[in-house]
Amino acid sequence: MSIRLGPNQYGKAENRVVRIVRDTARHQIRDLNVSTALRGRFDDAHISGDQKDVLPTDTQKNTVFAYAKKIGVASIEEFALALADRYLEACPAAEGARVEVDEYAWDRIQVDGTGHDHSFVRSGGGVRTTIVNVDGRGADRVAHVVSGIKDLVVLKSTGSEFKGFLKDEYTTLQETTDRILSTSLVARWRYEGTGVDWDKSYESIRALLLQRFAEIHSLALQQTLHGMGTSVLEQHPDVAEIKFSAPNKHHFLSDLSPFGLDNPGEVFFAADRPYGLIEASVVRDEAGDAGNAWHAIPGFC
Numbered sequence: 149m150s151i152r153l154g155p156n157q158y159g160k161a162e163n164r165v166v167r168i169v170r171d172t173a174r175h176q177i178r179d180l181n182v183s184t185a186l187r188g189r190f191d192d193a194h195i196s197g198d199q200k201d202v203l204p205t206d207t208q209k210n211t212v213f214a215y216a217k218k219i220g221v222a223s224i225e226e227f228a229l230a231l232a233d234r235y236l237e238a239c240p241a242a243e244g245a246r247v248e249v250d251e252y253a254w255d256r257i258q259v260d261g262t263g264h265d266h267s268f269v270r271s272g273g274g275v276r277t278t279i280v281n282v283d284g285r286g287a288d289r290v291a292h293v294v295s296g297i298k299d300l301v302v303l304k305s306t307g308s309e310f311k312g313f314l315k316d317e318y319t320t321l322q323e324t325t326d327r328i329l330s331t332s333l334v335a336r337w338r339y340e341g342t343g344v345d346w347d348k349s350y351e352s353i354r355a356l357l358l359q360r361f362a363e364i365h366s367l368a369l370q371q372t373l374h375g376m377g378t379s380v381l382e383q384h385p386d387v388a389e390i391k392f393s394a395p396n397k398h399h400f401l402s403d404l405s406p407f408g409l410d411n412p413g414e415v416f417f418a419a420d421r422p423y424g425l426i427e428a429s430v431v432r433d434e435a436g437d438a439g440n441a442w443h444a445i446p447g448f449c
């Protein structure tokens with residue numbers, strides 16, 4: 149019998165770091181959840197228990213907070229790339245570093261029509277996210293950036309059909325040409341390089357996803373996702389591929405006939421489970437090799 153150590157990585161998950169820029173009375177806030185992981189030649193740490201190669205997860209955490217002060221957060225992508233490079237510099241046994249950053253956005257509280265200098269209210273409308281993987285150093289360095297948005301809850305109250313589907317003896321679903329379509333979208337897209345205006349690109353893709361969700365007359369959530377992804381690839385040449393995970397948040401028409409009431413698409417039961425889970429990706433044919441870009445991202449096909 150032969151048994152060996154399989155794939156492994158280690159790091160500090162979910163460092164909650166809030167960076168305030170307070171050079172003037174008008175403060176800026178970046179509110180992050182940062183998870184780090186190193187992979188490489190860490191066999192001794194697992195097999196003999198010798199930790200000589202291990203940069204502690206505690207050090208990885210400290211680096212996140214020190215870098216928030218030293219270099220600040222120009223964008224979550226730049227911050228993640230800088231951290232990944234730092235870990236590879238500090239830890240010779242590491243062959244690759246993975247840094248995932250979620251950002252919780254804040255809006256200024258409006259007082260008399262003006263955004264307050266230092267009081268904020270958490271924004272709705274999805275969590276911005278990035279996952280950076282850097283493999284190697286110097287001339288061998290390869291960096292991949294997968295950015296995205298999650299928890300983007302959207303709904304259209306008409307303009308959605310689901311009909312013509314396969315039926316068997318267990319099918320009870322009625323065909324419909326007018327239903328509610330709603331999802332809590334996760335979309336992640338892989339950039340081809342790192343010479344990107346990260347904030348501008350994110351805002352533009354987020355706006356485009358919302359616009360296309362609204363515009364597309366949906367024949368199924370699958371077709372809506374494909375349409376949204378195709379538009380992103382058409383309008384963003386630096387995006388190689390986009391992946392979606394979309395729970396179909398079913399809204400069932402409430403039967404009000406026992407109460408002598410008709411219900412022409414006005415009152416619904418919003419079920420929370422079970423839900424259809426629709427996952428799809430749209431890929432550019434000539435896209436470069438994804439390498440480790442999608443390493444350890446759960447919930448995507």
Ligand SMILES: O=c1[nH]c(=O)c2[nH]c(=O)[nH]c2[nH]1
Pocket residue numbers: 310321367368369370396424426
């Ligand atoms: O958009 C949908 N896609 C499906 O595959 C599906 N299946 C189902 O029951 N309802 C829906 N809706």
